[in-house]
Amino acid sequence: MLRPYSLSERMKLLLNSGDYADVHFLVGEGNAKELLPAHKLILITASNVFEAMFRFEAKKAKKDENAEVISPVEITDIDADVFRAILSFIYADDLSGVSVDNAMEVFYAAKKYNIPGLINAISNCDLSKLSNVFLAFAMANFLGEEIKDEITIWHSAILWADEQCRQNWMECSPENRRAMLGSALSKIRFSLIQQEDFYKFIVPSGVLTNDELFILKEYLHGNRSVFEQYPQPFPTHQRRAPYNDPYKPKGIFLMKIEKFSEFGQNGGRQSSEIVHIRGVPWKILAVKERSVLCFYMQCDAENIGPRRKYSFWITLRIICQKGGKLDHVIDKNDCATPFYRRRDFIGVVSFSELMSPDNGWYDSGEDTVNVKIEVTIGEPFEDN
Structure with missing residues (x-):
C-alpha cells in the first residue's frame, strides 16, 4: 500500500484507520452513539483539557491495578459528526467537516476542549449565511459578541434577512424581509430601542405595519397604557445578560x-x-x-x-x-x-x-x- 506524501494526508490516514489507537470515545446518545478511535499523544498536543483528562485517568488506573479493560470515554453532549470534525482538525487542520449549520455545535466542542485554532476558525464564520435566524442570534451570542443594545439585534436581523433574500433570488424589499424573518420578528424588543434610532432605522425600513408603528410610537413617547388598549406585538422586558449565568x-x-x-x-x-x-x-x-x-x-x-x-x-x-x-x-x-x-x-x-x-x-x-x-x-x- 502506498503511503501518502504529505503530513496532513498521513495524519488523516492514521485517524481514519484507527491503527494503534490508545483511546476510544463513545459519542452521542441512544441509537446515534458511535465509537471513535484516537491517539492520546496527538490529542494532548492540541488540548490541555484532553491532557488533564488523560492525566487523571492515568492516576486512577494506577490506584485500580486490577482493572484489565479500559472503558471508552463517554461523551453525550456532542454528536458523533461534530466530534469527528474536531478530531479532523486536531489531526490535520481539516475543516471540511465544519459547515455554517453545524458551526455552533463545533464551536461548543472546541470551547469545551479548549482548541484555540478551531475556536478562531469558527469565530470567522459568516453569521449572515446561517440558514436560521434564531441560530444566527445564538451563534453571535455564543461567540461572545457583546450585544450592547436592541438596535444591534435589529441590524443583524436585517442583514440576515437580506442574505436570505439574495440566496432565494428575491428582492430585498420590506415585504420580503418580513417574510424571511417570520416569527423571529416578534422576538425583537422594539420598545427598548432609543427614539432617535427608532425613527432613523425602524420606521423607514417599512418592515413593520402601520398598526405596529402606531403602538410602538405611543409606547416610546411615554404612553405605557397603550398595551392595555391594543395587543402587545413585541416583548418589552430586558434581555438577560449571558454573563450573569x-x-x-x-x-x-x-x-x-x-x-x-x-x-x-x-x-x-x-x-x-x-x-x-x-x-x-x-x-x-x-x-x-x-x-x-x-x-x-x-x-x-x-x-x-x-x-x-x-x-x-x-x-x-x-x-x-x-x-x-x-x-x-x-x-x-x-x-x-x-x-x-x-x-x-x-x-x-x-x-x-x-x-x-x-x-x-x-x-x-x-x-x-x-x-x-x-x-x-x-x-x-x-x-x-
Missing part, C-alpha cells in the same frame, strides 16, 4: 490593588469580588508571603454537593501601565476538588519585580497594580 464555564476577575507600596511593606491580603462559574462561587486572593505576592483561586461555597473534580485553566495578567511594555502573564491548568475555602495556587511574583520601573506593572503615581484573571472551568466529574 451562574453556570457559565468561564469567568473574569478584575483586581485593583491600591496603596500597593503599603501592601508590600506591611503585609496584606486582598480578594476579588465573587464570580460564579459552573454554579460554584469563586474568588481570587492576592496574599503577601515574605518578599513575594502569591495568587490563589478560592472556592467560597459552604455546600457544593457531591465531591467532584473540576479541571480549570487560568490566565492571570498583571496589566502593564506603561507604554511599550508587556503584561506579566501566568498560565496555570490543573484539576481540583473544591470545598469551602479551599485554595488552589495560581502563581507568584516578587515585589521587586512588580515595583521595578523597567517592567511598567506598578503605577507609582497612583500607587496601584491592576490584575485581570480569566478562568475557564470544565464540567465536573466524579472524584473516586
Whole structure:
C-alpha cells in the first residue's frame, strides 16, 4: 500500500484507520452513539483539557491495578459528526467537516476542549449565511459578541434577512424581509430601542405595519397604557445578560490593588469580588508571603454537593501601565476538588519585580497594580 506524501494526508490516514489507537470515545446518545478511535499523544498536543483528562485517568488506573479493560470515554453532549470534525482538525487542520449549520455545535466542542485554532476558525464564520435566524442570534451570542443594545439585534436581523433574500433570488424589499424573518420578528424588543434610532432605522425600513408603528410610537413617547388598549406585538422586558449565568464555564476577575507600596511593606491580603462559574462561587486572593505576592483561586461555597473534580485553566495578567511594555502573564491548568475555602495556587511574583520601573506593572503615581484573571472551568466529574 502506498503511503501518502504529505503530513496532513498521513495524519488523516492514521485517524481514519484507527491503527494503534490508545483511546476510544463513545459519542452521542441512544441509537446515534458511535465509537471513535484516537491517539492520546496527538490529542494532548492540541488540548490541555484532553491532557488533564488523560492525566487523571492515568492516576486512577494506577490506584485500580486490577482493572484489565479500559472503558471508552463517554461523551453525550456532542454528536458523533461534530466530534469527528474536531478530531479532523486536531489531526490535520481539516475543516471540511465544519459547515455554517453545524458551526455552533463545533464551536461548543472546541470551547469545551479548549482548541484555540478551531475556536478562531469558527469565530470567522459568516453569521449572515446561517440558514436560521434564531441560530444566527445564538451563534453571535455564543461567540461572545457583546450585544450592547436592541438596535444591534435589529441590524443583524436585517442583514440576515437580506442574505436570505439574495440566496432565494428575491428582492430585498420590506415585504420580503418580513417574510424571511417570520416569527423571529416578534422576538425583537422594539420598545427598548432609543427614539432617535427608532425613527432613523425602524420606521423607514417599512418592515413593520402601520398598526405596529402606531403602538410602538405611543409606547416610546411615554404612553405605557397603550398595551392595555391594543395587543402587545413585541416583548418589552430586558434581555438577560449571558454573563450573569451562574453556570457559565468561564469567568473574569478584575483586581485593583491600591496603596500597593503599603501592601508590600506591611503585609496584606486582598480578594476579588465573587464570580460564579459552573454554579460554584469563586474568588481570587492576592496574599503577601515574605518578599513575594502569591495568587490563589478560592472556592467560597459552604455546600457544593457531591465531591467532584473540576479541571480549570487560568490566565492571570498583571496589566502593564506603561507604554511599550508587556503584561506579566501566568498560565496555570490543573484539576481540583473544591470545598469551602479551599485554595488552589495560581502563581507568584516578587515585589521587586512588580515595583521595578523597567517592567511598567506598578503605577507609582497612583500607587496601584491592576490584575485581570480569566478562568475557564470544565464540567465536573466524579472524584473516586
